[in-house]
Amino acid sequence: MNVIDCQKVSKDFRRTNALEDITFQLTEQKITGLIGRNGAGKTTLLKILAGLTKHRSGEVNVFGKSPYNNLMVSENSILVDDQMTFPDSLTLEEVLQSAPAFYKRWDTEFASRLFQYFKLNPKQQHSKLSKGAKATFNMIFGLSTRCELTMFDEPTNGMDEAVRSDFYRALLKDYIAHPRSILISSHHLAEIEQLLEDILLIHKGRVVLHQSLDEVKEYAVAVQGLIADVERWTVGEEIIHSKRIDDQRLYVVVKNNSKLERARIEGASIQTLAASEVCMYVTSETKGGIDDVFK
Amino acid sequence: MILNTDSTKPIYVQIAEWLENEVIAERFKDDEKVYSQYQLADLFNINPATAAKGLTILVEEKILYKKRGLGMFVAPEAKTMILEKRRNETLTKMVKDIVLEAKRLSVTKEELIQLIHNCEEEI
Numbered sequence: 416m417n418v419i420d421c422q423k424v425s426k427d428f429r430r431t432n433a434l435e436d437i438t439f440q441l442t443e444q445k446i447t448g449l450i451g452r453n454g455a456g457k458t459t460l461l462k463i464l465a466g467l468t469k470h471r472s473g474e475v476n477v478f479g480k481s482p483y484n485n486l487m488v489s490e491n492s493i494l495v496d497d498q499m500t501f502p503d504s505l506t507l508e509e510v511l512q513s514a515p516a517f518y519k520r521w522d523t524e525f526a527s528r529l530f531q532y533f534k535l536n537p538k539q540q541h542s543k544l545s546k547g548a549k550a551t552f553n554m555i556f557g558l559s560t561r562c563e564l565t566m567f568d569e570p571t572n573g574m575d576e577a578v579r580s581d582f583y584r585a586l587l588k589d590y591i592a593h594p595r596s597i598l599i600s601s602h603h604l605a606e607i608e609q610l611l612e613d614i615l616l617i618h619k620g621r622v623v624l625h626q627s628l629d630e631v632k633e634y635a636v637a638v639q640g641l642i643a644d645v646e647r648w649t650v651g652e653e654i655i656h657s658k659r660i661d662d663q664r665l666y667v668v669v670k671n672n673s674k675l676e677r678a679r680i681e682g683a684s685i686q687t688l689a690a691s692e693v694c695m696y697v698t699s700e701t702k703g704g705i706d707d708v709f710k
Numbered sequence: 711m712i713l714n715t716d717s718t719k720p721i722y723v724q725i726a727e728w729l730e731n732e733v734i735a736e737r738f739k740d741d742e743k744v745y746s747q748y749q750l751a752d753l754f755n756i757n758p759a760t761a762a763k764g765l766t767i768l769v770e771e772k773i774l775y776k777k778r779g780l781g782m783f784v785a786p787e788a789k790t791m792i793l794e795k796r797r798n799e800t801l802t803k804m805v806k807d808i809v810l811e812a813k814r815l816s817v818t819k820e821e822l823i824q825l826i827h828n829c830e831e832e833i
Binding site (some may be wrong): 445583588590610611627632680 | 713720760763
């Protein structure tokens with residue numbers, strides 16, 4: 416069953432398009448990375464899925480229902496981001512105590528163990544927390560809901576290195592014990608890559624790639640060598656990125672294809688790329704990157 | 711357990727190779743149960759689907775076999791099969807790389823063979 420089904424979803428703010436014709440499905444119990452550059456539309460998409468914003472056109476279904484103003488969807492999903500607010504009249508301890516009333520799969524024991532591990536103060540108010548402590552609390556809350564669809568929007572913003580790696584580990588261990596659909600956005604793919612099964616890459620409000628992590632890795636390769644050689648090896652291929660190393664040599668990122676094996680035998684240096692590099696090149700504005708500015 | 715995440719080798723391949731090394735070292739013996747995809751995911755801090763892919767490779771190569779509902783087990787003769795495979799595939803590929811590099815450096819066949827002899831003596 417599809418947990419999320421988006422068909423040609425669009426959304427605009429005044430005159431700028433935030434999302435354009437977003438179409439994808441998310442099948443059950445996978446960890447998917449929502450990847451994109453700043454302003455790609457990640458947050459807007461997550462807010463629509465969580466039912467916090469309305470889209471303009473197209474169709475959005477979460478658990479087969481339109482998420483906007485839908486109780487069933489909000490009971491079974493959560494969006495963890497830095498805009499989460501909790502009533503100031505409650506201490507953190509009380510927030511955790513009231514949670515089971517809203518989330519039927521809430522794990523009280525797990526929540527308090529995480530709370531103690533990260534050494535948060537139970538008597539404090541949410542609005543008084545530092546940026547890092549707030550991110551930590553929100554993450555604890557999000558994990559403990561055990562929601563069928565758990566979404567994180569840049570969850571590690573503000574967390575220090577140690578908390579980050581603890582969070583990723585906790586997310587993975589809890590997912591193994593209680594499989595559920597997890598959608599996690601980040602502009603640091605390299606950091607979360609190991610946890611992911613699939614990648615949903617969006618750029619300028621559109622879906623660019625939606626594949627397994629390994630398929631993304633194999634999507635493109637880098638070829639380098641003398642200009643004439645590289646041009647001959649990559650003729651007719653889809654060039655994603657190209658950069659002059661010096662006046663004789665060229666570095667080109669092309670879509671992977673079987674013809675490149677021939678080039679390798681002829682002495683081409685062909686390197687595989689990390690998934691984060693593939694995503695970066697696929698979504699770069701100019702073919703030459705920042706170096707073009709200095710030409 | 712730490713994986714090389716910067717490696718050009720996909721993680722699932724690294725998992726399969728790690729399991730093979732465990733079989734070669736006889737930490738997993740014939741007909742013994744190996745780690746499940748979830749145990750591997752926990753051990754290496756990776757997605758269980760990636761771990762499953764590593765196991766699947768070994769099942770396809772008949773190094774492991776599946777027992778419904780019980781898990782994955784080391785096939786009899788697995789160690790011999792792995793050693794055989796490594797000899798055929800890994801070594802052939804390495805030799806190919808060496809020959810290509812030698813060509814680039816205009817090292818002759820005789821010189822290359824001499825290098826191998828020297829190396830053998832050193833070891």
